[in-house]
Amino acid sequence: MTFDEVLADLQAQARTTKHAETGLWVAAQLRSRIEAGKLKPGSKLAEEALREALGVSRNTLREAFTALHAEHIVTRIPNRGVFVAHPTADDIREIYRVRRFLEPAAVLWAGEAPLEPLEAIVKAARAAATAGDISGMAGANQDFHRALVNRAGSERLNSLMDQVLAEMRLVFHSMAANPAFHQPYVEDNARIVELMDAGDRAAAADFLSAYLGRAEAQLLAAVER
Amino acid sequence: MTFDEVLADLQAQARTTKHAETGLWVAAQLRSRIEAGKLKPGSKLAEEALREALGVSRNTLREAFTALHAEHIVTRIPNRGVFVAHPTADDIREIYRVRRFLEPAAVLWAGEAPLEPLEAIVKAARAAATAGDISGMAGANQDFHRALVNRAGSERLNSLMDQVLAEMRLVFHSMAANPAFHQPYVEDNARIVELMDAGDRAAAADFLSAYLGRAEAQLLAAVER
DNA sequence: AAAAGACGGATTGTTCAACAATCTGAGAGA
DNA sequence: TCTCTCAGATTGTTGAACAATCCGTCTTTT
Incomplete structure (x- = not known):
């Protein structure tokens, strides 16, 4: 140096x-x-x-x-x-509007970044799932989506994603927590990494976008009850 | 009401x-x-x-x-x-990292929003170009890209884009301004609207991404001199 | 003569205490 | 039961004070 x-x-x-x-x-x-x-x-x-x-x-x-x-x-x-803050239905819609923008874009256009961090997180999520560790699964899920955007290498996109995920945690705190909520996403995340690894980023982005839509609908239904 | x-x-x-x-x-x-x-x-x-x-x-x-x-x-x-702030080359790279993320995504995934605002801005930009109004062209260009992201309807993406455009203005102030810089983008923007109007959003997104890359390279060359 | 070190003035970082503006809640009156 | 008024409490905003740090200048040393 x-x-x-x-x-x-x-x-x-x-x-x-x-x-x-x-x-x-x-x-x-x-x-x-x-x-x-x-x-x-x-x-x-x-x-x-x-x-x-x-x-x-x-x-x-x-x-x-x-x-x-x-x-x-x-x-x-x-x-x-x-x-x-007490997230409303509109806040949830705004959160997912941002996520359906950022995350598929990261899948499509952050090509050269390595996949290893994502694979490691999927592995940790599976371990938490078999151990029945709910908060471990929730944490791994958040880590996964943060790591997805992180591959773009942009400080500002990272901090936007961090903010959105922080608001997501508030959403979970403001409704009766469904312990099984995070379960299906462990394998969904695994499938995304799989598709990316196979080079089919368009399919991965579509799959991710669809599942974000599902999650949004599920949370909206829960919060409007 | x-x-x-x-x-x-x-x-x-x-x-x-x-x-x-x-x-x-x-x-x-x-x-x-x-x-x-x-x-x-x-x-x-x-x-x-x-x-x-x-x-x-x-x-x-x-x-x-x-x-x-x-x-x-x-x-x-x-x-x-x-x-x-005195934007460095790294700052410019970060700005365009964000723009190449946000703007093509907006072209691809903000489908149902109307195109009229974009067309109006293109018209204003052409008027400024024929009048030789440099700052009018620059303003219309910024308006165009802001309006592009605005179609997504997300408050947070809007404010992120506003921040990035504000930093862009600092970039222009911190280097010897090339009066002809904004000129070619008037017709490039028009072409993007044209492609979107024709329903070929993938082509519009590709075109936009390529031209953002060109603009970034041009600014980097100017700032490193 | 050049480099290193010490000193004083100026600017910033941080906290405190006071005053003005606004809201909440209880009670009087219709 | 509803509306209005008033006192207490809380927040918004400011000015001043003290501590910490930096810059420029002068002195000292080699």
Whole structure:
């Protein structure tokens, strides 16, 4: 590595270093608790209580709120406060509109990226399925779809997909969870990798698009009940 | 319109009202000046000077900074300040990575949306071309690509595309502008609409993808000089 | 004379406390 | 039962303060 390369590396490091340290930390704390389901959809995030619990100032807390709001994880109602987002039917439609765009496109047009990560995730999902590990299956499913988009190699598409998947987790938390929901998708995902491996990316994209449509319909039916 | 619909409408209004009013207003002010080229890439946005010029508090100004930072319009260097973003070659590659994903997908999979808006923009672009109106052509070109993605009807894809196009404008501001750059794309866009109208969306998508590749190469060559 | 190190001024990062604006809920009155 | 009013509570916004970091200049060393 030349000296110039070291300089460039140091500069990149410096540019990506955390600068709003505390605010981001608070946002991460809240995010993890929301995604773990400890803060349920609809819950109000009272400023004063959180401020004291976290030991930060109101300004810092509100900075964290802004970040979570941008991620669609919380809802802001003016002069009323911040609430854990409670995805509606329209939100679910929007989520799947994005997914039916991003994921088939990734299957079709991210050709040169390796398939090994996908195969590894399918393997893990099968292991979780035989072990009856529901949350393991759910996690592997999310990992699979994230990895699919990740093959495009775009930072912005990755973060869009991360946001959408985070909202998906909120959807699961906001309805009575059906333990068997993720089961059929283990083999569906395996089939997609199989088709891609065989070079038939068009068929893989079609199959994926159809199954995203099925999943959407299933969630819409569940949420409208 | 029924009473319930009026209620829903009012609720939607209330939810979309500006809540961080001042901060968003400041962000909009800065954004418009940056995109108009009045604040050139690389310029430092000094806090104290802007604070006084805008008549807002430092806190509010910094809130606007974080918003612009999230849009990749400004760069933050810890303890050094905020600068108007200066897109690198890697940034251009990332922009086109996203565009070659979003736009062909929109051509292929946003089938039922009307074509009239696209045709109107092509007409406006031709008028600007015959009038020799460079910035009119540039604007129509951006409008065209935004409208293309807009047909998908997804709020998030729209805002991603808006961000990418905003960064494109920064690219144009950060290099010696070639007045003839936008010219050939007027007829290329017309051809895309033509192919879509004929029902041959696959051909339209291929054509679009190829021409995005050409544009990327052209910009990369210009920026590396 | 050139390079390294130390110092002071200026700018940014972070927090706190106060005031203004708005909403919620209870009670009075028709 | 409904509407209106008012007090308490919560949020939106701001200004000021302190700590941390950086830049330019001067001094020291070789």
